[in-house]
Amino acid sequence: SQTIHQWPATLVQPVGSPLSLECTVEGTSNPNLYWYRQAAGRGLQLLFYSVGIGQISSEVPQNLSASRPQDRQFILSSKKLLLSDSGFYLCAWSGGQSYNEQFFGPGTRLTVL
Amino acid sequence: DAKTTQPTSMDCAEGRAANLPCNHSTISGNEYVYWYRQIHSQGPQYIIHGLKNNETNEMASLIITEDRKSSTLILPHATLRDTAVYYCIVTAGNQFYFGTGTSLTVIP
Numbered sequence: 001s002q003t004i005h006q007w008p009a010t011l012v013q014p015v016g017s018p019l020s021l022e023c024t025v026e027g028t029s030n031p032n033l034y035w036y037r038q039a040a041g042r043g044l045q046l047l048f049y050s051v052g053i054g055q056i057s058s059e060v061p062q063n064l065s066a067s068r069p070q071d072r073q074f075i076l077s078s079k080k081l082l083l084s085d086s087g088f089y090l091c092a093w094s095g096g097q098s099y100n101e102q103f104f105g106p107g108t109r110l111t112v113l
Numbered sequence: 114d115a116k117t118t119q120p121t122s123m124d125c126a127e128g129r130a131a132n133l134p135c136n137h138s139t140i141s142g143n144e145y146v147y148w149y150r151q152i153h154s155q156g157p158q159y160i161i162h163g164l165k166n167n168e169t170n171e172m173a174s175l176i177i178t179e180d181r182k183s184s185t186l187i188l189p190h191a192t193l194r195d196t197a198v199y200y201c202i203v204t205a206g207n208q209f210y211f212g213t214g215t216s217l218t219v220i221p
Contacts, residue, residue, distance in 0.1 A: 032207050043200070044157065044211035051207070059208070090156050094207060101147065102209060104156030 002027035006091050006105040013112055019064075019078040021108050023091030026072065031093040033074040034102060035066055038088040050074060086112045116140070117201045122216040125195075131188040133215050135201030138182045144205040146177060148186045150197040151214070157200065160186065191219045 003026045013019060025031050035047040046059045048066035056066050063082060067075045074091055088109050092102040118136040125131040137146065145164050149157040161168055161175045163184075168175045174187040188195055200214040 034207075034209075036211075043213040044151075046208055046210060049207060088154070092156070101159040101162060102157075103159065107154070107156050109154075 002093070002103065004091060004093055004103060004105040006089075006108055008108060009106065010109045011111070013081050013110065015083055015112055016080050019076070019081050019085070019110070021076040021089055021091075021110075023074040023076075023105055024072055025074075025093045028093070028095065029071060031072065031095065033068060034092040034094075035074065035076050036090040036092065038090065040087070044090065048076070081112045083112050086110055116203050116210065117212055119199070119201055119212060119215045121213070122218070124218050124220055125188075125191045127193060127219050127221050128190055131186075131191040131195065131217060131219070133186040133188075133199050133201075133217065134183065135185070136183045137201070137203045140181050140203050141205060144203045146175065146181075146184050147202040147204065147209065148173070148175065149200045149202065149211070150195075151200065152197045157211070160199075191217075193219050193221065195219050 005024050032051050034049045036044040037047055038044045048056055048058055050056050050068045053068050064078050088107050090107045091105040094100045094102045145162050147162040148160040151157040161170055161173050163175045163177055177184045196219045198214040198216050200211045202209050
């Protein structure tokens with residue numbers, strides 16, 4: 001069966017520090033991968049999605065970036081965090097067909113102080 | 114941007130059916146309707162999806178109007194564990210745009 005992992009589960013970082021969140025998927029190949037952010041009391045915002053290694057589409061311009069160095073690995077990064085980057089970050093995968101549902105990881109709660 | 118409109122919150126008595134409406138008046142012919150729910154501090158969970166026919170699975174039923182401009186998610190016998198935020202999404206591709214959803218509270 002397929003599983004999706006995210007780490008760390010929680011993170012507290014000072015403003016201006018770098019960020020690296022990792023997401024890996026097991027039990028499937030060639031997944032579509034997604035990064036979402038959920039600010040407090042808000043809906044989920046799609047940040048990035050990837051249909052293959054090295055292929056990243058950005059939905060919202062910001063100080064975040066994403067990379068997909070391996071088929072089942074998706075990384076969210078920032079060189080300098082802002083206070084507004086605080087939130088709940090979720091990684092998801094889908095099977096590649098347009099009608100396939102997305103499966104979400106457990107999320108990383110990031111607090112920028 | 115989300116293409117759906119949902120009520121902000123709803124209450125439902127435990128054991129009764131919960132009917133969650135969603136308006137998607139600008140839906141295109143190739144767009145599916147998806148429903149997810151998110152229990153506090155967890156990732157969203159897939160519930161059901163459909164194109165134009167009504168759908169049913171072990172979790173819920175999805176009723177889509179004939180003109181496809183609205184749909185209703187039905188939880189037939191709501192339990193306390195169904196308390197969550199429910200998101201209605203329309204999409205033709207891989208990008209899902211979540212709105213703020215409906216916060217459903219199941220009351221004992």
